Amino acid sequence: xxxxxxxxxxxxxxxxxxxxxxxxxxxxxxxxxxxxxxxxxxxxxxxxxxxxxxxxxxxxxxxxxxxxxxxxxxxxxxxxxxxxxxxxxxxxxxxxxxxxxxxxxxxxxxxxxxxxxxxxxxxxxxxxxxxxxxxxxxxxxxxxxxxxxxxxxxxxxxxxxxxxxxxxxxxxxxxxxxxxxxxxxxxxxxxxxxxxxxxxxxxxxxxxxxxxxxxxxxxxxxxxxxxxxxxxxxxxxxxxxxxxxxxxxxxxxxxxxxxxxxxxxxxxxxxxxxxxxxxxxxxxxxxxxxxxxxxxxxxxxxxxxxxxxxxxx
Ligand code: SAM
Ligand code: DTB
Ligand code: SF4
Numbered sequence: 001x002x003x004x005x006x007x008x009x010x011x012x013x014x015x016x017x018x019x020x021x022x023x024x025x026x027x028x029x030x031x032x033x034x035x036x037x038x039x040x041x042x043x044x045x046x047x048x049x050x051x052x053x054x055x056x057x058x059x060x061x062x063x064x065x066x067x068x069x070x071x072x073x074x075x076x077x078x079x080x081x082x083x084x085x086x087x088x089x090x091x092x093x094x095x096x097x098x099x100x101x102x103x104x105x106x107x108x109x110x111x112x113x114x115x116x117x118x119x120x121x122x123x124x125x126x127x128x129x130x131x132x133x134x135x136x137x138x139x140x141x142x143x144x145x146x147x148x149x150x151x152x153x154x155x156x157x158x159x160x161x162x163x164x165x166x167x168x169x170x171x172x173x174x175x176x177x178x179x180x181x182x183x184x185x186x187x188x189x190x191x192x193x194x195x196x197x198x199x200x201x202x203x204x205x206x207x208x209x210x211x212x213x214x215x216x217x218x219x220x221x222x223x224x225x226x227x228x229x230x231x232x233x234x235x236x237x238x239x240x241x242x243x244x245x246x247x248x249x250x251x252x253x254x255x256x257x258x259x260x261x262x263x264x265x266x267x268x269x270x271x272x273x274x275x276x277x278x279x280x281x282x283x284x285x286x287x288x289x290x291x292x293x294x295x296x297x298x299x300x301x302x303x304x305x306x307x308x309x310x311x312x313x
Pocket of ligand 3: 050051055057058
């Protein structure tokens, strides 16, 4: 495990040196021409009791998000079929819940997991806090991955969320691991955190043992009505620094270029791929905010001479 100082040193390397090292590590473990396409589906939208300051789905903020109860299983499976036809190998279902509660709704989610997994797609869910027992039920239903982000440094976290603690987050990740699921955990840039917060955030992620199999790096999508509606955009090359540092720290993990791509040029996304990103969310929408869409992404990958991964790994 790297120390805070070592991580700070990597993150602060001269830009070309950082990119060269990240690109080298990338090639040691992956085919750097391959990109994994994942699709998100918001299976339960809005009215979330948590107060995450970045999130348009929190009930505390007046945003334009249309509240929707848990989707019917059939609608979710139809969405998964479309995603599969568009080249996605992973289907990630997200619910605006604080935590999983056992009962009819969780049973329906287990049915969705069974259905999507039966279609030959990798299944990932993000449902808030889970117990080990619930994580095990998900695993038994065919779920492979659980997404639960650390979001930022421990110090910054309490400035953006008051309804749960960093240790709650870590406990869920430990439950997911104990149940034998893969862990997907990353964060968000552009919430007003300092460079030092980003270094601390990466350090927290490296403390997870074994490391998360995927690390989504989101750029804040600032949504009107949330406390972060006027957040300063992230300097584009700082975003790339984060991707490259994550690639070096997590050589064998998927580094996912996640939210915020509609604000990024194709050139910047190409640089992110060079810096080690090897996965993205495709489709017109993330959970509630816009995303570049499949046509754009197919064209982008083709124009770069890269390939969409066809087999789930
Ligand atoms: N409610 C569950 C939870 O918080 O774990 C799952 C869904 S939640 C929307 C999943 C992740 O989306 C959050 O952890 C956060 O990292 C990311 N996210 C939410 N709103 C975002 C925004 N406006 N911009 C970028 N990422 C965002
Ligand atoms: C992750 O790190 N990013 C995705 C996924 N995991 C669940 C969610 C991004 C959400 C962006 C805001 C929205 O569309 O509501
Ligand atoms: Fe709820 Fe998740 Fe949004 Fe937080 S990030 S408000 S827990 S949906």
